[in-house]
Amino acid sequence: MKIKYWSLIILVTVSFSCKKLTEIFPKDEDNTSNTTNPNADVNSWIFDEMKNYYLWENQMVAKTASDNKLAPADYFESILVKPGDLDRFSWIEEDVEALTASLQGINKVVGIRFTPFYANTEKTKVALSVAYSLKGSPAEKAGIKRGDFIVKVNGQDLTSENYSAAFSPDNLKFTLGDYNGSEIVANSKTVDVVKAEVQTNPIQHYSIIEKGNKKIGYLVYLQFLTKYDADIRNVFKEFKSKGVNELVLDLRYNGGGYISSSDIISSLIVKNLKPGTLMSKQEWNTQMTSAYKSKYGNDVFDTDWLNESNNLGSLNRVFVLTSKGTASASELVINNLKPYMDVILIGDNTYGKNVGSITLSDDKKRWKWGMQPIVLRTVNSLGQSDYGTKDGFTPTFKVTDNAIPFMPFGDVNETLLSVAIQQITGVAASSSNANARIKGIKKVDVLNSAYPLENPKLEIRDMYIEKLPGQK
Known part of the structure; x- marks a missing residue:
């Protein structure tokens, strides 16, 4: 069973066992059992884990005031803080193994x-x-x-x-x-x-579009997956070797992925890359902040710019194509870059998710449940994180992607790409070289502008980390 809020758009980490967490923060053993209430033990585990890691743990109901006779999914929902409002994202899944596979792009x-x-x-x-x-x-x-x-x-x-x-x-x-x-x-x-x-192979398309003295790198990227880090570096290596001096990053269909992969792409794009200097920070609840800083130091939540040799170097700006499905790690890239260069958004408002979760599962294997409670908030190097509302980032150029049929990726007349090219060159895209289907263009009444997947249950927009703060 899966509990979803709004579009089930989440910012998550890979599944860490409780053993790894308790190696850092030891907890008392819970040897209770209950034969009259079959949900008592799992619900007790759910509450205790939430109380430790939940970003809003200080606003949770008291354990004694919760109804531990509820089914686990319903119990989880019952202890969330203002679900659908303050907490739009925390969720629970019956099978943590299936969840983990999905987060790795396997469905x-x-x-x-x-x-x-x-x-x-x-x-x-x-x-x-x-x-x-x-x-x-x-x-x-x-x-x-x-x-x-x-x-x-x-x-x-x-x-x-x-x-x-x-x-x-x-x-x-x-x-x-x-x-x-x-x-x-x-x-x-x-x-x-x-x-x-x-x-999922997240590199759906990339090409170089030449317009006068402009060499425009265009990349359609679907999900931040570590499995394809080497491939994305090779894309930028090709962009750099061929003299790309403008970049259009198409994140319309990208709901997130690994934070480490988003850090790589940020470092490949940023102007005047300075490896080892601050890129972003995480903010956890008071208890976790105190414990992590005490064990690992005050900079434990800092993420620095990476030494990426294929950084494009001379970009003054980047154009990002966005939609209501642009979320989490995609928004993190936008926020990372904003203090250092012009980030020009074309399309629709992004989803608006600046908080993240970790996957919690039972290290004793008593049940398969996996939780995704919100545990952190992200800010850029200037401490900015003002997009965590239902309005997300507001586009620089609001463009409705409702002209059909859709042009092929890289076609200069494609609805959003054409706006980016016009801003780069100062010249409107010409239909003279467009695909023949351009003749049939029609504006239509769209039912869902977030480009739904075939299976709504797989609509998980995510951002997850490989290691907890302080772990190498």
Whole structure:
């Protein structure tokens, strides 16, 4: 069972066992058991862990005032502080192993992200405009690509009520559609796909666009995954070797990932990189702050700039393409860079998540539950962290990404990229070299501008660390 708040957008750490935590902060053994209340022991564990690490632990109800007869997921929710308001993000999962795999970008999926919109003027039908197919996914192997329209799933017309649940079966048949000048209608093409376990490759696209004396590096990055740190360094190595002097970082579809990977990308981009100087800080609750500083020193929560040899060096600014799905580690990169260079945001407001959590599981293996309580807040080198509201970062240029069909990544006429290119060159993008599909462009009424995944339960926007503060 999974408890979600709002879009289940989280900032998380990889799963640390309680043993590792208690090596730093020893706790009394809890040898209690209860045969009359089957939830007593797990709920007691939930409360004790929350009381230790929760960012707002000083506002929690007293343990004796909590209802420990509730099911664990309901109990967890009952002890949160102002859920949906102050705490929009803490959550709990029945299977911590499945959770960990998901955080590492491994899921059983078809492998698409899309924008749902009304397909006809009566608003009785919905079509899905594919934003991308994951590399190596069943969708990509079946030939589904960015800009395609899906109008039926397993023979059923899509509506505003059913499109979110339409992808539930493992075996799916998609009916594709065409734009006929006024609406999206089904064509004769169908595609059969079967869900499979897929490892996300976050480097969805990169290219260099040359405009006069401008060499514009363009990168579509889906998730901050350490498995691909070497690959992202190689992308920037190529950018640097080919003289890239402007950068467009497309984070529309990026809900976060490993903090260490976001630190790498920040250090590859920042102007006048100074390794070893302060990049950002974490703020924990009073108890954890005192304990960590006592054991490791006052700078235990500091993160410094990295010595990245492929730092682009001379950038004065960076353009970031954003959406309501741009969250957590993506927002951290934006906040890291703001004190050092112009960060120009194009698109929609970001999600607004400047707090983070750790994965807590039972080291005694008595149950599989894993928790993601909010335990920290992040600030940049100037102590700034003013985007942690439902409005997130406000874009410099507000652009609605509702022109269909979607242009290919790197197409100079693509809705958001074209705005960045115009700001860089001072010249509007020309349709003369655009993909032929440009002729069919239409503005549509979008139902969800955060580019939902095929399975809403996998919509986890995350930022997680490999090591606790002070651990090398």
